[in-house]
Amino acid sequence: MERNRERRTVWWAVLASLGLHLLIGLSLAAFAGASRDISLEEESQPPQLTMVDLPDATPPPLVPKNPPMTTVDPANKSAIAPNEKTFEANENSIAAAEKAATEQNPLPGQDGKDRPFMNLEEHKNSFARDGAQPQPTRPPTAPPAPKSTPNETIPPEPTPTPAPNEFALLTQTPTPVPSPPEPKENTEIPTPTPEPSETPPTPASTYRDFQQKTMIRGGINNRGRSAVNAVGTPQGRYKKLLEDAIGSRWYYYIDAKGDLISIGTTAVTFDILADGSVRNLRITENTTTEASASIALRSIQETKFPPIPDDLLATLPEGHFTMEESFTIFANR
Numbered sequence: 001m002e003r004n005r006e007r008r009t010v011w012w013a014v015l016a017s018l019g020l021h022l023l024i025g026l027s028l029a030a031f032a033g034a035s036r037d038i039s040l041e042e043e044s045q046p047p048q049l050t051m052v053d054l055p056d057a058t059p060p061p062l063v064p065k066n067p068p069m070t071t072v073d074p075a076n077k078s079a080i081a082p083n084e085k086t087f088e089a090n091e092n093s094i095a096a097a098e099k100a101a102t103e104q105n106p107l108p109g110q111d112g113k114d115r116p117f118m119n120l121e122e123h124k125n126s127f128a129r130d131g132a133q134p135q136p137t138r139p140p141t142a143p144p145a146p147k148s149t150p151n152e153t154i155p156p157e158p159t160p161t162p163a164p165n166e167f168a169l170l171t172q173t174p175t176p177v178p179s180p181p182e183p184k185e186n187t188e189i190p191t192p193t194p195e196p197s198e199t200p201p202t203p204a205s206t207y208r209d210f211q212q213k214t215m216i217r218g219g220i221n222n223r224g225r226s227a228v229n230a231v232g233t234p235q236g237r238y239k240k241l242l243e244d245a246i247g248s249r250w251y252y253y254i255d256a257k258g259d260l261i262s263i264g265t266t267a268v269t270f271d272i273l274a275d276g277s278v279r280n281l282r283i284t285e286n287t288t289t290e291a292s293a294s295i296a297l298r299s300i301q302e303t304k305f306p307p308i309p310d311d312l313l314a315t316l317p318e319g320h321f322t323m324e325e326s327f328t329i330f331a332n333r
Helices: 002-044 164-169 234-256 290-301
Strands: 087-089 230-232 264-272 278-286 321-329
Touching: 087 234, 230 234, 234 290, 234 321, 264 290, 278 290, 290 321
Parallel strands: 087 230
Antiparallel strands: 264 278, 264 321
């Protein structure tokens, strides 16, 4: 009997253990299923998009921090600035191209010479010559007074006699006017010389540099005469003045000393102080002869530059303007 009782106790313990394990397994399965249902519900929910009304004002066009410099022919300048300020120049300019766009760039497409730089114009160089200045206008000259001769008496002018009915209007005796002194013999009465009016300002110089159109594969769709989107700035205008002053002197030496010129490039860098004086003049590249390089340096040294304008000087942190200029001679100029 004792043995049967122990066996029944063991079997009850085994059954209790099995029931406990079964209960734990069912609990874990139910918990895992609930977590999976929650994750599926979260994944099945579509993403929500919130719409925010923005102001209708168009943002201003982006201006490059350091846009590249170029030169715009004053004959092609625009009265208004372009929306895209791609280049900085001496005048405003609206982009246009002679050929259809073939690449993604802000340059106009055109045919021309194969050169390592960009030229949009085609013209010969001309030296700086001032135009004819209008002369000051002189007022009409009064006729000269008659000369007196010896033993000649100038008759006095007749005094008008009032009519009888005009005597009643005379309430006081008029003051006699002294007659002018008689001129001396053989003496001319000098005629006053009128002063000339103010001299008009000197017209602008007619200098133009030598240019040949270069071949460009551009990306501008607006058809017309080759141009870029450029905005006129104080720096662009001052740089154009420097280029014209240096170029006019350099072309003079090129024509006068053509036998010393050789094919190649001379690159020069220098600083211009506020008063227009030159400092730190140096050659940064020279692929031609020393004579050609010497002419390039002489063209800068002998040129008197204008002072830096106040609006440009205020933007120069170091108080001077750094100029880079290249002088190039090609074989088939």
